[in-house]
Amino acid sequence: MDFVSGLCCRECGRTYPVEALHVCDFCFGPLEVTYDYERIAATTSRQRIESGPRSIWRYADLLPVADAAPVDLGAGFTPLVRADRLAAELGLGELWIKDDTANPTGSFKDRVVSVALTKARQLGFKIAACASTGNLANSVAAHAARAGMDSVVLIPHDLERAKITMTAVYGGRVVAVEGSYDDVNRLCAELTSEQPDWAFVNVNIRTYYSEGSKTLAFEVAEQLGWEAPDHVVVPIGSGSQLTKVAKGFAELARVGLLDRPPNVRVSGAQAEGCAPVATAFAEGTDVIRPVKPDTVAKSLAIGNPADGWYALDTVRSSGGACAAVNDEEILEGIRLLARTEGIFAETAGGVTIATLAKLAAAGVVRPDERVVAMVTGHGLKTVEALAGSVGPTVTIAPTLAAFNEALESGIDLPSTASPRSAA
Numbered sequence: 375m376d377f378v379s380g381l382c383c384r385e386c387g388r389t390y391p392v393e394a395l396h397v398c399d400f401c402f403g404p405l406e407v408t409y410d411y412e413r414i415a416a417t418t419s420r421q422r423i424e425s426g427p428r429s430i431w432r433y434a435d436l437l438p439v440a441d442a443a444p445v446d447l448g449a450g451f452t453p454l455v456r457a458d459r460l461a462a463e464l465g466l467g468e469l470w471i472k473d474d475t476a477n478p479t480g481s482f483k484d485r486v487v488s489v490a491l492t493k494a495r496q497l498g499f500k501i502a503a504c505a506s507t508g509n510l511a512n513s514v515a516a517h518a519a520r521a522g523m524d525s526v527v528l529i530p531h532d533l534e535r536a537k538i539t540m541t542a543v544y545g546g547r548v549v550a551v552e553g554s555y556d557d558v559n560r561l562c563a564e565l566t567s568e569q570p571d572w573a574f575v576n577v578n579i580r581t582y583y584s585e586g587s588k589t590l591a592f593e594v595a596e597q598l599g600w601e602a603p604d605h606v607v608v609p610i611g612s613g614s615q616l617t618k619v620a621k622g623f624a625e626l627a628r629v630g631l632l633d634r635p636p637n638v639r640v641s642g643a644q645a646e647g648c649a650p651v652a653t654a655f656a657e658g659t660d661v662i663r664p665v666k667p668d669t670v671a672k673s674l675a676i677g678n679p680a681d682g683w684y685a686l687d688t689v690r691s692s693g694g695a696c697a698a699v700n701d702e703e704i705l706e707g708i709r710l711l712a713r714t715e716g717i718f719a720e721t722a723g724g725v726t727i728a729t730l731a732k733l734a735a736a737g738v739v740r741p742d743e744r745v746v747a748m749v750t751g752h753g754l755k756t757v758e759a760l761a762g763s764v765g766p767t768v769t770i771a772p773t774l775a776a777f778n779e780a781l782e783s784g785i786d787l788p789s790t791a792s793p794r795s796a797a
C-alpha cells in the first residue's frame with residue numbers, strides 16, 4: 375500500500391484518481407500528487423529511513439509508488455561534500471555541494487526516471503519515452519533497459535556527443551530531431567495522443583516523475599543530521615527540480631522528521647542564453663516570456679519552461695533570488711569547482727556554481743548561512759564545452775632532457791626540492 379491520496383490540480387484544486395493523467399480536464403492546469411501525511415507520519419521514522427536501501431528508495435513512503443517493485447539502478451544517496459575551499463574563494467561560510475554527478479548515468483535525472491518508470495510499469499506501460507535535453511535521454515534509455523522495457527527517446531539533433539552515445543548504447547531507439555528542445559517537446563505532446571501506450575516520462579507521467587526530485591531535499595536534510603539548510607541554489611531547466619526541492623523540505627517537516635521547522639531560501643540558477651525565469655525575477659513580473667535558447671548549458675536549454683512560473687513563485691515566496699550567468703562564467707564555474715573541490719561538473723553545474731558566486735558577491739547568499747549548491751550532472755557529458763580552455767600544460771618528447779627543459783622554461787611547479795634530497 376502506498377500513501378497517495380490522489381492527484382490535485384495546482385490551479386483549480388479539482389481532484390483526480392491515481393492514473394496516467396497530467397493535466398486537469400477542466401482548466402488544463404498541471405496535476406500534483408497528494409499524500410495522506412497523517413498516515414505517513416504514523417508509519418515513517420528516521421530509523422525506518424536510515425535502515426532502508428542506500429538509494430532514493432529509502433524515502434519510498436514519500437514517493438508515489440511505495441507499493442511497487444522499483445525500476446532501480448541505484449539512483450540517489452549521493453555525497454554531500456563540505457566545500458571549505460570553494461567557500462573561501464566565494465567569501466562564504468558553511469557551504470556544501472550536493473554531488474549528483476555520482477548517479478548511475480551521471481545526472482540527477484536518475485532520481486525522476488527511477489520513480490517515473492516504476493509508476494509507468496505499475497500502470498501497465500511497456501514502452502518508455504521522453505523528450506530530452508540529453509540527461510533525461512541517458513537515464514530513460516538505461517532504466518528502460520534495466521526494466522526490460524522498450525524505449526523511444528527524442529532529442530535535439532545537436533546534443534553533446536557523449537549524451538547521444540550514452541543514450542544509444544542501451545539499445546533503445548533514439549530519434550534526433552532537427553529542432554530545439556522546445557520543438558521536441560511540442561512533438562512529444564502531439565505524440566502522446568497518437569501513442570497512448572507510451573509512457574512519456576516528462577509528459578503523460580510527469581506528475582509522478584517530478585516527485586523524484588524531492589529526494590534531493592530528503593537526502594540533504596538527512597545528511598545534515600535531519601536539519602534543513604538555510605539556502606539552496608538549484609539550476610532551472612523546466613523548473614520542476616527547484617519546486618520539488620522546496621516541497622521536499624516542507625514534507626519532511628510535515629511528517630515530523632525535522633527537529634526545527636525549515637526556513638529554506640531557494641535560489642534559482644540559469645544561463646543568460648536561456649533565462650526566462652531569471653528575467654521575470656529581475657523585472658519583477660509574473661509573466662514568463664519564452665525565449666529561443668542559445669547557451670553552452672544544453673541540459674538547461676528550455677525556452678518555454680513547463681514549471682517556470684511555479685519555480686519563480688517558489689523563489690520569491692522563500693526569500694531567494696534568481697540570476698543568470700554567461701557562457702564564459704559557466705566555464706569558469708566548472709573550472710572553479712574542479713580546482714577547489716575535485717568535482718567535475720557538466721555545464722549545468724557550471725551554471726549553479728557561477729550563479730552561486732554571483733549571488734554571494736551581491737550579498738544575497740550570505741556567509742552566515744548554511745548553503746547547499748546542487749551540482750546535477752557529470753563533466754564527462756559535456757567535455758567539448760571546455761575544449762580549448764583546458765589541456766596539457768606542455769607537450770614534450772619522451773626524454774628526461776625534454777622534461778627538464780620544459781621545467782626550466784617555466785612549468786609552474788609548487789616546489790623544486792626533490793624528495794631524496796629533502797630527507
Ligand SMILES: *Cc1c(COP(=O)(O)O)cnc(C)c1O
Binds near residue numbers: 482509673
Ligand atoms: C534537467 C536538468 C536540470 C534541470 O531540471 P528541471 O527539473 O528541468 O528544472 C538541471 N541539471 C541537469 C544536469 C539536468 O539534466
Ligand SMILES: [Zn+2]
Binds near residue numbers: 403
Ligand atoms: Zn484545474
